[in-house]
Amino acid sequence: MDDFEDPRDGAGTSGEDTTEQPSEFGASEQASSSNESSTVDESQSIEDMLLEFDQQEGLIRDRSLLDPNHIVEEDRIVGRDRQLQEVTKMLRVALGDNRPPNLFLYGPSGTGKSLITKAVCKNISKICETRDIRFGTIEVNCQDLDTLGVAVYELASRAADEADVAVEVPKHGVATKEKWDELYRIVNENFDSAVFVLDELDMLVGRRDKQDPAFSRLLYQLSRAGANNDLTAHISVVAISNDTKMMESVGSRALSSFTPEDVHFDDYDANQLQSILRRRQDAFYEGVLDEDVIPLAAAFAAQTHGDARKAIDLMRVAGELAEREGDESVREEHVREAQDKVEKNRVLEVVRGISTQKKLCLYATAAVASETDDESARSTTGYRVYQFLTDAIEADQYHQETYVNKMKEMTTYSLVDFERRSHGPSSGMFLEFQFGERPETILETLREDSRIDMVSPDEVSSVVKAQVRNET
Numbered sequence: 277m278d279d280f281e282d283p284r285d286g287a288g289t290s291g292e293d294t295t296e297q298p299s300e301f302g303a304s305e306q307a308s309s310s311n312e313s314s315t316v317d318e319s320q321s322i323e324d325m326l327l328e329f330d331q332q333e334g335l336i337r338d339r340s341l342l343d344p345n346h347i348v349e350e351d352r353i354v355g356r357d358r359q360l361q362e363v364t365k366m367l368r369v370a371l372g373d374n375r376p377p378n379l380f381l382y383g384p385s386g387t388g389k390s391l392i393t394k395a396v397c398k399n400i401s402k403i404c405e406t407r408d409i410r411f412g413t414i415e416v417n418c419q420d421l422d423t424l425g426v427a428v429y430e431l432a433s434r435a436a437d438e439a440d441v442a443v444e445v446p447k448h449g450v451a452t453k454e455k456w457d458e459l460y461r462i463v464n465e466n467f468d469s470a471v472f473v474l475d476e477l478d479m480l481v482g483r484r485d486k487q488d489p490a491f492s493r494l495l496y497q498l499s500r501a502g503a504n505n506d507l508t509a510h511i512s513v514v515a516i517s518n519d520t521k522m523m524e525s526v527g528s529r530a531l532s533s534f535t536p537e538d539v540h541f542d543d544y545d546a547n548q549l550q551s552i553l554r555r556r557q558d559a560f561y562e563g564v565l566d567e568d569v570i571p572l573a574a575a576f577a578a579q580t581h582g583d584a585r586k587a588i589d590l591m592r593v594a595g596e597l598a599e600r601e602g603d604e605s606v607r608e609e610h611v612r613e614a615q616d617k618v619e620k621n622r623v624l625e626v627v628r629g630i631s632t633q634k635k636l637c638l639y640a641t642a643a644v645a646s647e648t649d650d651e652s653a654r655s656t657t658g659y660r661v662y663q664f665l666t667d668a669i670e671a672d673q674y675h676q677e678t679y680v681n682k683m684k685e686m687t688t689y690s691l692v693d694f695e696r697r698s699h700g701p702s703s704g705m706f707l708e709f710q711f712g713e714r715p716e717t718i719l720e721t722l723r724e725d726s727r728i729d730m731v732s733p734d735e736v737s738s739v740v741k742a743q744v745r746n747e748t
């Protein structure tokens with residue numbers, strides 16, 4: 277955040293929100309609808325409109341380059357040489373007659389973990405074809421898998437897709453053991469060598485036992501099957517996670533058979549993100565991207581933790597906004613609009629599901645952060661603003677400790693981060709919260725809750741200012 281100029285400088289970050297955000301999709305929808313209303317021809321039939329849109333020149337030439345799930349060619353991968361080399365070195369064993377090691381790839385989201393794994397596996401597969409080795413990449417994302425049984429079925433089903441055969445057990449109503457046997461059958465009959473890619477593995481917690489999460493059982497069973505010949509193919513397991521501490525939750529039983537090689541993926545800085553975007557600028561027709569677009573999208577994405585997915589997403593949304601508004605080029609203002617929209621949607625997703633009390637804690641803390649120079653909020657000040665808010669809407673009031681715990685829970689949604697601090701003996705200890713998104717975006721989003729909207733933002737702001745002045 278502090279190693280480049282805040283891209284929003286000069287664009288009003290001080291909290292004096294001027295635009296009325298019309299809907300959950302933010303200002304962009306409003307802009308496009310007001311644009312439409314000025315050009316609408318009421319006599320036009322739907323068919324005419326469709327034909328007209330069809331003839332309109334778009335700005336985006338190749339949408340796949342802006343799709344985060346598309347595996348880009350190797351020459352578009354930038355800034356991950358070390359990781360590419362490590363993963364290639366370890367998995368290349370699959371090209372011979374040996375079992376490659378298991379891997380644990382960890383680092384924040386959007387730092388290229390899945391991309392590098394897919395790119396290396398794709399190349400291994402290409403070489404294996406020329407050597408008559410039947411190699412398969414069996415990939416699952418564990419995010420939506422809630423039990424071990426579901427995960428094993430999913431693996432069997434992906435293995436079957438990769439081998440172009442059918443799964444012969446039903447998805448429901450059979451024991452997990454049968455699903456394992458089916459997975460072994462498919463792999464053994466169709467592959468000499470296979471890499472299991474378990475993306476977002478830490479999400480596979482299961483319902484049974486928090487001490488023995490499903491991901492731990494999955495790792496144990498898979499690596500054991502490799503060792504005791506249930507799986508005759510040479511298999512390697514690549515576990516991918518954002519949670520650097522995931523391996524600490526893997527039970528000792530699983531750990532002793534899994535024993536992975538670790539590969540760390542660190543954050544991208546704004547320069548690396550710029551290079552990533554530049555290698556994809558041919559997603560647009562020549563000359564339609566203004567020169568400020570890429571540096572600004574990269575700077576915005578670098579503000580959180582340098583997420584390439586976010587940078588690519590910003591460039592795509594900016595392009596789509598420009599297209600929808602009938603503009604001839606993608607400009608800086610489209611990126612700013614896109615940033616608002618992307619941030620707001622993410623915050624909305626989280627905020628929609630939390631209780632009013634948590635919203636009040638978050639609102640109070642974000643209100644403080646929006647008034648401080650470094651956009652941080654002390655828990656002690658946040659709590660006083662929280663008390664003001666709960667009094668104002670006559671809601672129950674938590675003790676300070678509960679308020680702090682509720683705020684700490686917000687770290688799981690990556691909305692806030694915190695550090696324990698003390699500003700000298702007179703101020704005592706407090707937590708200092710930092711936001712992953714602009715505090716103003718969080719405030720705007722929370723004001724969509726009618727109870728919170730009962731309190732005037734100006735009133736909150738003057739309470740906050742007074743409290744911040746009182747900080748020692």
Ligand SMILES: Nc1ncnc2c1ncn2[C@@H]1O[C@H](COP(=O)(O)OP(=O)(O)OP(=O)(O)O)[C@@H](O)[C@H]1O
Nearest residue numbers: 344352353354356385386387388389390391584585
């Ligand atoms: N070094 C890079 N060069 C080019 N594109 C990249 C690079 N790193 C990431 N990307 C792109 O960013 C997007 C996200 O990358 P990827 O899915 O690999 O992230 P991840 O670390 O696996 O994140 P998550 O943990 O959220 O799944 C993809 O579209 C990918 O193509």
